[in-house]
Amino acid sequence: MAKQFDRIEDAHRAFIEDQHIFFVATAAPEGRVNVSPKGMDSLRVAGPNRILWMNLTGSGNETAGHLRESPRMTLMWCSFTTRPLILRCYGTARCFHVDDAGWEERAARFPAHRSARQIFDMTVEMVQTSCGYAVPFMDYAGERDTMQKWVDARSDDDFRAYWVEKNSRTIDGKPTGVPGS
Numbered sequence: 001m002a003k004q005f006d007r008i009e010d011a012h013r014a015f016i017e018d019q020h021i022f023f024v025a026t027a028a029p030e031g032r033v034n035v036s037p038k039g040m041d042s043l044r045v046a047g048p049n050r051i052l053w054m055n056l057t058g059s060g061n062e063t064a065g066h067l068r069e070s071p072r073m074t075l076m077w078c079s080f081t082t083r084p085l086i087l088r089c090y091g092t093a094r095c096f097h098v099d100d101a102g103w104e105e106r107a108a109r110f111p112a113h114r115s116a117r118q119i120f121d122m123t124v125e126m127v128q129t130s131c132g133y134a135v136p137f138m139d140y141a142g143e144r145d146t147m148q149k150w151v152d153a154r155s156d157d158d159f160r161a162y163w164v165e166k167n168s169r170t171i172d173g174k175p176t177g178v179p180g181s
Helices: 010-018 062-068 102-107 146-152 158-165
Strands: 003-005 022-028 033-038 041-046 050-056 074-078 086-097 116-131
Touching: 010 041, 010 086, 022 062, 033 062, 050 102, 062 086, 062 116, 074 116, 086 102, 102 116
Parallel strands: none
Antiparallel strands: 003 116, 022 033, 022 074, 041 050, 050 116, 074 086, 086 116
């Protein structure tokens, strides 16, 4: 049965930190709902009601666009090993771009990454756990090197140009707020 909590407990934090992938869901008041998988060393539990995650350059930028209209965000983790468990954090988030005040303080919590596009600062209002009995077992084989190879082949100016070309609008045509757009 699902259980709700008003904060991230120590056991929740340990579970989150043990996972290799998480999912983020956002939606503007109108348009498509977005769910994206995230990985790498890009998430920090910053307190019992706060999560930070560094968003690296990607093919879309739905989360940033949605948060401009509605700050709602859900993060989800599921165990693919041993104990079955699904954990969701519900709350609201703010988006910080590389040129925004507050970026440096947040970015200092992560390894430097040249393609860091945003950092999302989430206030967690509710944590929910559920069984995860139907989630399959899967083995973690390691991180992909594809992102790093893509980053190494580009300059910082290339990233900014890519953001303007590919990341300045959501798939519904709404602005995302990336620098230079």
